[in-house]
Amino acid sequence: MTLIQPHEKSLVSPYFAFYLIVSMQIGVGILGFQRYIAKSSGHDAWMTVMIAGVAIHALVWMCYSLLNNSGGDLVSIHEQLFGKWVGAVFSTLFFLYAVFLALTALRTYIEVIQVWMFPHINAWGIGFLLIFVAYYFVSGGFRIVTALSFFCVLIGTPIIFLKYFALKNSHFYNLLPLFDHSLMDYYAGTKAMTLNFLGFEMLLMYYPFIKNPASSHKWSQWGAFFTLCIYTLTALESFAYYSQGQLKHTIWATVTIWKIVEFPFIERFEYIGISMWLFVILPNIVISIWVATRIFKRVYTIKQKYSIFPIMLLLWIGCFIFKDRQFIDALNTYVSRIGYYLIFFYIPLLFIIQRIVLKVKGTKHAKI
DSSP, rough: OOOOOHHHHHHOTEEEEEEEHHHSSSSSGGTTTHHHHHHHHHGGGHHHHHHHHHHHHHHHHHHHHHHHTTTHHHHHHHHHOHHHHHHHHHHHHHHHHHHHHHHHHHHHHHHHHHHHHTTTTOOOHHHHHHHHHHOOOOHHHHHHHHHHHHHHHHEEEEEGGGGHHHTOOOOOOGGSSSSSSSSHHHHHHHTTHHHHTTTTGHHHHHHHGGGGGGGGHHHHHHHHHHHHHHHHHHHHHHHHHHHHHHHHHHHHHHHHHHHHHOTBBOHHHHHHHHEEEEEEEEHHHHHHHHHHHHHHHHHOOOHHHHHHHHHHHHHHHHHHSSOSHHHHHHHHHHHHHHHHHHIIIIIIHHHHHHHHHHHTTOOOOOOO
């Protein structure tokens, strides 16, 4: 399969890689990840956030090495290593993963709206509206998708300053004693953080749409570092504010903290926070859908404007299937598990296989 070179007008500047990485990694997971990692590592769980974040930096480096040596995207890598037909199978599996990643972000955000704002609203109704908005951005092309990521990061960043309200009422002795858990506990906590750091791997498909893509590496690493700082600060805030007993029974720890935010002109700030979070969650959905349509175009030569409708329909049907907390929690768990094996096992495996293939073929100067 010949690599389809994107048109010059579809390319974006290297520094936009920062916003693309951040907008995919920060999503609905940050609203309640604290409870999951606390189950494994207790008050030391904030350390597992840092461990997972450092691992992500290494994986981003592997992604760039894979892409630089393939001259294309993930479909090119699969074809290079496994051939046309087997590579197409693996690319199709990644397509399904991107669709489920979009569904996870969509359905979990709808659940937050149902729990905190409108308990009796139908998931399919608000799901249809969000999918329609996503269609508008995806159909506009990659530059529109990138612009959305850029503005959504700018809109969502000021929410960071709300942590002041929790920090001034926190008890940092809740973090003590340090290093009070086994290595297996830290491993379990790191694994539980996987869903929150997922999204950077979409780089494997939009890489060719970046001008001088190799030069965007530093921006992607800065994006991963920014995400790590946000998650670490959020974890420290939550573990200092809540006791372990409270945290184990608090599903949406971040949203619950928003309830203590007080302004003279706003009574229930959590309503504002959840509404603003739409701008944070929207790039999760849009980029995942765009990646899915791009894979379909590369593998099956079906234009993106034709494949987008079946994908939107699948997402809407998913709003019917995953209709309560048990099903939504299972969706998050399984997508997190698949993502864990994808980024921590499959990407390193591709990296190793590519090194072997290049060495066997006599490539003396593989690009790092």
